[in-house]
Structures are given as C-alpha cells and as structure tokens.
Amino acid sequence: MGPSSSEPSRFAGAASVSDVPLEDRYFLLIEAVEDYAIFMLDTSGCVTSWNPGAQRIKGYTPDEIIGQHFSAFYTPEDIAAGKPTRELEIAAAKGRVEDEGWRVRRDGSRFWANVVISAVCDASGALLGFAKVTRDMTERMRLAELERAVEVTTQVQITRENEQKRIARELHDDLGQQLTALKMSVALLESNLADQTVAASLISETHELQTQIDSMVASLRRIAADLRPPLLDDLGLTSALDWLAEDFVKRYGVDVTVHVESDEPAFNEFASTTLFRIVQEALTNVARHASASRVRIEMACAEDTLSLEIEDNGMGVALDRPPEKTSFGLLGIRERVRQLQGSVSFFSSPGSGFRISIRVPLAALE
Ligand SMILES: Nc1ncnc2c1ncn2[C@@H]1O[C@H](COP(=O)(O)OP(=O)(O)O)[C@@H](O)[C@H]1O
Ligand SMILES: [Mg+2]
Known part of the structure; x- marks a missing residue:
C-alpha cells in the first residue's frame, strides 16, 4: 500500500520530501503510516478521511467507510451504552479523549485498541470535527x-x-x-x-x-x-447464584438479592463457572471489606450482551490508590471477564458502597 498510489502525479517533480510543500508533507506523512489508523470525523462523527493504516487495521477501504458513522468500529455493547457519542462529547468539551478497549474490524473480529480522539477547531475555537488515531494493541x-x-x-x-x-x-x-x-x-x-x-x-x-x-x-x-457447588452442574447458573446468596445470608447476615432477567440463559460450562466465580469473589470482598447490610446481584441479557452487576451498600474504597501486591481478587475478576471478551468497571468511593459492572458479548457465552 504505497502512499503515492492514490495520486501518482501529484509529487512527480520532487526529489526529496523537503521539495514538497509543507501541507503536502503532512499528507504524505499520514499516508505513509501503517501502524496507526489516522482519520478524521466531521462534527456528527462521520468519517471524512482514511489512511492506509486505518485500512490495514480496520479492514475498510476508503470507499466503504468515508461518509459512514464511526460507531461502526465499536462493539454492540459499547454502542448500546452510548460510548461513541460520549467520547465525542468529551473530546469536544476537553479537547481530547483517550480510551482502551475492544473495537470491531470490518469482518466482525475484535481487536484491543488504544484510541485517541482530538477535537479539531478553527482559529476562533469553533469545532470543525475530530482527528482520531487508533492503534492495534492486541x-x-x-x-x-x-x-x-x-x-x-x-x-x-x-x-x-x-x-x-x-x-x-x-x-x-x-x-x-x-x-x-x-x-x-x-x-x-x-x-x-x-x-x-x-x-x-x-x-x-x-x-x-x-x-x-x-x-x-x-x-x-x-x-x-x-x-464446587453441585447446583452449577445440575441446575445451572441462576440456581447456583441463588444458593450462593442464601449461603451468604446464612453466614454473614447480609441481605443479598439475586435478580436474573430472562430465562436461564444457555451458557456453556466455562462461562457459567467463570460468572459464578466472579460473583463468589465479589461476595468474598463484601464479607471482608465492605461492612455492608445489602448486596444486589443483577444479571440481564439485552440484545447480544449480558450485563452483570454486583453492588453493595458498604463503606466503599478509594479506587485511585495503587492495588496491594497481594490483592488478586479484582485482578482475577478482570482476567475472567477478559477471557469472556467482555469489559468490567469498578465504581466506588469511601462511604458510597462498591459496584462491579460487567458486560460480555453473548456470543462468548454460548
Ligand atoms: N466490596 C468492597 N467494599 C469495599 N472495598 C472493597 C470491596 N471490594 C474490594 N475492595 C477493596 O479493594 C481491594 C482489592 O480487592 P481484592 O483485589 O479482592 O484484594 P483483597 O480482597 O485480597 O484485598 C481490597 O483490599 C479492598 O480495599
Ligand atoms: Mg478479594
């Protein structure tokens, strides 16, 4: 994918890049980069330019993607959560936004991306669009x-x-x-x-x-x-979660509610065990750290995403301090979620409880 293939005659007289006018040098620079997807969006988020790096990483030719909305690069669960719009709003307000997470190629496969979106403004500060740089970090x-x-x-x-x-x-x-x-x-x-x-x-x-x-x-x-909870093998995840909650109530006197929207989903054994262990670890943390009186466990399948939330009303914690070397619980949860190709967020601050929010594509569970 040579940079000059699209416009072979444009720089015909130049012997070196320093002979090329400055604006054109920037064009050549961006066209030469193959390790980064570099492209622009208009203010509404539609793609207006596309470099060879973008084509290599994301799989769309310029003809296929220019004019399309950039949410095409996001996972259905991120789209459902309003992430593309939110990222543009932050970039517009703060000048830039950086993010790391799963993105989707043209063929539907996923890659782990580092994304920076920068607002592009005119001299008066009016928003013209966005510059987006994506790197495949898989x-x-x-x-x-x-x-x-x-x-x-x-x-x-x-x-x-x-x-x-x-x-x-x-x-x-x-x-x-x-x-x-x-x-x-x-x-x-x-x-x-x-x-x-x-x-x-x-x-x-x-x-x-x-x-x-x-x-x-x-x-x-x-x-x-x-x-090993026998219910998990015999009656499935929902019953095993109910059992876990009941057992927790008995042992610690903390009120636990389990709410599963939709019928028992037909998850494979690895997925059921993984989700069960995540909830088990979360409850262990509640018992060890939270001093909570209530825990809410909610699982729901919407469209093609499973969401799982575990929230307590305990003392919470400041999440910005570095984790202890011996703390493997939250790390373990992160690992398990990643094994299911999902994403996890922890929300907490002192005095306001602890919430774990997990999104997993259903395709990874069946
Ligand atoms: N439900 C919770 N309520 C308050 N703090 C929590 C909760 N869950 C985790 N934490 C905090 O996060 C830290 C890391 O948790 P974790 O990785 O499971 O390690 P560990 O439980 O071994 O300390 C804990 O030490 C605790 O300070
Ligand atoms: Mg723990």
Missing part, C-alpha cells in the same frame, strides 16, 4: 497477558495451597472433633453393654449416635459444596 495486550498469567499462575498455586490448608483445618477441627465425640460415645456404649441391667437406655444412645453421624454428613456436604 499483540501488546497478549504479551502483557502472558506476563500476568505467569504471575497469576503462581498466585493460583499459593491460593490452592491455602485452600487445601483451609480444607484440612476444617476437616480436623470440625469433622475431627465430631469423630472424637463419636468415639467416646461408642466407648460408653461398650462399657454399658457389659452391664446388662441398663440395656433399655441403649436405644436412646444409638439415636444420639445417629444424630451425630447426620451432623457429620451435613458438614461433609457443606465442605464439598464450598469447593
């Missing part, structure tokens, strides 16, 4: 992802280790104590058996043994369900 993101994956894997191993410790402790403290009690009861039964005169009271003692055994079975079920 490769760079993959690299960063790989680095993070190593970090996360290590953390996963540590977490698993801790988890096994926790199970061992529960088995020891909870089941272990019950077994000890059971053993003592059996010992007592044995010595009573030796003395035939008290045989009538044996009936109530065997009943007592049965109650203790029942309690052990309940403990076992609870420990196993913590490791």
Whole structure:
C-alpha cells in the first residue's frame, strides 16, 4: 500500500520530501503510516478521511467507510451504552479523549485498541470535527497477558495451597472433633453393654449416635459444596447464584438479592463457572471489606450482551490508590471477564458502597 498510489502525479517533480510543500508533507506523512489508523470525523462523527493504516487495521477501504458513522468500529455493547457519542462529547468539551478497549474490524473480529480522539477547531475555537488515531494493541495486550498469567499462575498455586490448608483445618477441627465425640460415645456404649441391667437406655444412645453421624454428613456436604457447588452442574447458573446468596445470608447476615432477567440463559460450562466465580469473589470482598447490610446481584441479557452487576451498600474504597501486591481478587475478576471478551468497571468511593459492572458479548457465552 504505497502512499503515492492514490495520486501518482501529484509529487512527480520532487526529489526529496523537503521539495514538497509543507501541507503536502503532512499528507504524505499520514499516508505513509501503517501502524496507526489516522482519520478524521466531521462534527456528527462521520468519517471524512482514511489512511492506509486505518485500512490495514480496520479492514475498510476508503470507499466503504468515508461518509459512514464511526460507531461502526465499536462493539454492540459499547454502542448500546452510548460510548461513541460520549467520547465525542468529551473530546469536544476537553479537547481530547483517550480510551482502551475492544473495537470491531470490518469482518466482525475484535481487536484491543488504544484510541485517541482530538477535537479539531478553527482559529476562533469553533469545532470543525475530530482527528482520531487508533492503534492495534492486541499483540501488546497478549504479551502483557502472558506476563500476568505467569504471575497469576503462581498466585493460583499459593491460593490452592491455602485452600487445601483451609480444607484440612476444617476437616480436623470440625469433622475431627465430631469423630472424637463419636468415639467416646461408642466407648460408653461398650462399657454399658457389659452391664446388662441398663440395656433399655441403649436405644436412646444409638439415636444420639445417629444424630451425630447426620451432623457429620451435613458438614461433609457443606465442605464439598464450598469447593464446587453441585447446583452449577445440575441446575445451572441462576440456581447456583441463588444458593450462593442464601449461603451468604446464612453466614454473614447480609441481605443479598439475586435478580436474573430472562430465562436461564444457555451458557456453556466455562462461562457459567467463570460468572459464578466472579460473583463468589465479589461476595468474598463484601464479607471482608465492605461492612455492608445489602448486596444486589443483577444479571440481564439485552440484545447480544449480558450485563452483570454486583453492588453493595458498604463503606466503599478509594479506587485511585495503587492495588496491594497481594490483592488478586479484582485482578482475577478482570482476567475472567477478559477471557469472556467482555469489559468490567469498578465504581466506588469511601462511604458510597462498591459496584462491579460487567458486560460480555453473548456470543462468548454460548
Ligand atoms: N466490596 C468492597 N467494599 C469495599 N472495598 C472493597 C470491596 N471490594 C474490594 N475492595 C477493596 O479493594 C481491594 C482489592 O480487592 P481484592 O483485589 O479482592 O484484594 P483483597 O480482597 O485480597 O484485598 C481490597 O483490599 C479492598 O480495599
Ligand atoms: Mg478479594
């Protein structure tokens, strides 16, 4: 894609770019760039120019895209959320806006983009349109992802280790104590058996043994369900979320409501597990950090996007401070959402609760 192919004769007399008039040099510069999509929008957001970099990254020829609205480059979920319009409004008000996120190529495939939109104004400051520069960051993101994956894997191993410790402790403290009690009861039964005169009271003692055994079975079920909720495999995500909420209410006395709009969506197992683990992590954070009295979990499918919100009314946190080195919960949520090709935002400030807002294309869940 040579820069001069569109206008072969225009710079025919020039021996060097310095022979070319300054305005034309800018044209050549932009035409020569292939690593960045550089193009202009009019004030309403329609494309008015298109460089070879834009064609390479986004897949449209100038004829296909000039005159079209730039929302064509956004995902349906971003369009539904009004993102393209909002970005132009911010660029118009503040002079520029920068964003990183999923964008869509002509063939529908997605790439991770870094986008800068700058307002273009005349000498009097009146808005003429926008200059937009987009860079495909997919490769760079993959690299960063790989680095993070190593970090996360290590953390996963540590977490698993801790988890096994926790199970061992529960088995020891909870089941272990019950077994000890059971053993003592059996010992007592044995010595009573030796003395035939008290045989009538044996009936109530065997009943007592049965109650203790029942309690052990309940403990076992609870420990196993913590490791992997059986409902998720048997009855699906909605029931598993209900179970999670009920369990949370029982353990922490926090009021949790689960609202799922639409019927049980037919998600694949990976997607169901991922969404379940996200909610589980969010609730763990509520229990550890929020001191909340209420949690709202809402899931809805609209058009081709799933939205999932988890909000508590607790003490919140200032999100602008850097995360602790040992904080992997929110990072883990981010990773899981990214695995589903979605986007996640955290909203919180001290005193105003914590909200996690997730959008995922349904196509990634089926
Ligand atoms: N629901 C919440 N309410 C208040 N603060 C929260 C909430 N969730 C997370 N946080 C804050 O964000 C930090 C990071 O959370 P996370 O990544 O899960 O790490 P961790 O839970 O291990 O501290 C927490 O340490 C806490 O300060
Ligand atoms: Mg956490």
